[in-house]
Amino acid sequence: MRYHRVPDETIKRLPIYLRGLLLAAEEGRKRISSQQLAEYLRLNPWQIRKDFSFFGGFGKRGVGYDIQQLTRQIKKILRLDVVNRAALVGIGNLGSAVLAYPGFGMYGFEIAAAFDSDPVKVGKEVNGVKIEGVSKLRRLKARNITLGIIAVPRQAAQETADALVKAGVKGILNFAPCHITVPKRVKVITIDFVMDLARLPYYIPAS
Amino acid sequence: MRYHRVPDETIKRLPIYLRGLLLAAEEGRKRISSQQLAEYLRLNPWQIRKDFSFFGGFGKRGVGYDIQQLTRQIKKILRLDVVNRAALVGIGNLGSAVLAYPGFGMYGFEIAAAFDSDPVKVGKEVNGVKIEGVSKLRRLKARNITLGIIAVPRQAAQETADALVKAGVKGILNFAPCHITVPKRVKVITIDFVMDLARLPYYIPAS
DNA sequence: TCTTGTGAAGCGTTTCACAGCC
DNA sequence: GGCTGTGAAACGCTTCACAAGA
Numbered sequence A, B: 001m002r003y004h005r006v007p008d009e010t011i012k013r014l015p016i017y018l019r020g021l022l023l024a025a026e027e028g029r030k031r032i033s034s035q036q037l038a039e040y041l042r043l044n045p046w047q048i049r050k051d052f053s054f055f056g057g058f059g060k061r062g063v064g065y066d067i068q069q070l071t072r073q074i075k076k077i078l079r080l081d082v083v084n085r086a087a088l089v090g091i092g093n094l095g096s097a098v099l100a101y102p103g104f105g106m107y108g109f110e111i112a113a114a115f116d117s118d119p120v121k122v123g124k125e126v127n128g129v130k131i132e133g134v135s136k137l138r139r140l141k142a143r144n145i146t147l148g149i150i151a152v153p154r155q156a157a158q159e160t161a162d163a164l165v166k167a168g169v170k171g172i173l174n175f176a177p178c179h180i181t182v183p184k185r186v187k188v189i190t191i192d193f194v195m196d197l198a199r200l201p202y203y204i205p206a207s
Numbered sequence C: 001t002c003t004t005g006t007g008a009a010g011c012g013t014t015t016c017a018c019a020g021c022c
Numbered sequence D: 001g002g003c004t005g006t007g008a009a010a011c012g013c014t015t016c017a018c019a020a021g022a
Helices: A008-026 A034-041 A044-053 A066-075 A094-098 A153-168 A193-197 B008-025 B034-041 B045-053 B067-077 B092-100 B153-167 B192-197
Strands: A084-090 A111-118 A130-133 A147-150 A169-173 A186-191 B084-089 B109-116 B129-133 B149-150 B170-173 B186-190
Touching: A008 A034, A008 A044, A008 A066, A008 A169, A008 B192, A034 A044, A084 A094, A084 A153, A084 B109, A094 A111, A094 B092, A130 B109, A153 A169, A169 B192, A193 B008, A193 B170, B008 B034, B008 B045, B008 B067, B084 B092, B092 B109, B149 B153, B153 B170
Parallel strands: A084 A111, A084 A147, A111 A130, A147 A169, A169 A186, B084 B109, B084 B149, B109 B129, B149 B170, B170 B186
Antiparallel strands: none
């Protein structure tokens, strides 16, 4: 499925809608209106409807949206309807936290492999995943792994990205605080939470 | 210092510029042009100049920007020119990673207190910070703590936020995967990295 | 000559208002 | 009557082109 001119901002919101829908489903609901979904997420109902309209609309006028059906459709658009296997590189504090994070499964993600350069860590098993040496980081495609997660120190981030790309991943989630360069067929999303923390004081009125 | 109609997007980029400047300074540079800073960060030079122009401009025409001076000015705008003390709540996997994260100091942050509800953890010292029971989470203002970081499970996020607000924090960095409601004088920034990972498959062309 | 700073144009997103359908 | 879906208006941000200044 490939749609026509969908704003990037809309794509950013789809996972949030999914989060709201999973929450509503957890509460045993079957149907939801844009108004109600908006309340769950503190967004505008018209924003939600507009976003859905890019894909043709998912609801019934006068009624609302069927939660299960809408969930399935959004998952399909985001390609979360299949299991996405990811390789995690760097099993330090942050990497360990990612490995232990319980939130991935609901969205169809699976940390299928873990790598670290530290020989002491190699061979250990964390959360059911055996840690491999970074030298084993190749032919991930053959292992059905399409995503990479970088949780190594900044200095090692670019070489890790290079290795992941060479091994065949198509998308990278980068936790290292730097830009990484990859061929343009590969999509990178960088998360640097210090960048987010750093704008918090700006919004705080002077004491 | 309060400026006139600065786009939120500009404020989001200022910490990134700061990251580039710190990197350039690390390499021993003294001056930098918008062109060169843009190369460090893979952004557009005119975007950088435009952003700075909202504050009146920081450079010298024909020359560029003085790195040290520019760094100081951006830090001042973002209020990173003083030490910002933060309280971290939830010392699980993610909380521990945050506590151990080395990147805060450069931006003037200090994790000055850590709280957890687990009695087993209370009293232990992690990275030089003693873990306190959540019942001790009050009067943070008196301890000169203005920021809160939430790293507790989703179910406990709202009550944690309430406690932090009551204790006097002015800004919250929320790692829990949900919206939290606070008085509007308090600024919340939520980071849910599953939301970011969740849009990665969308950008990957079908095999 | 080089690089900044900035009005104005261009562009994409948000918001609105209401037609369309249940 | 109620809620969705959507063209059009409003808005804000990005990009451009060039004047201003070192």
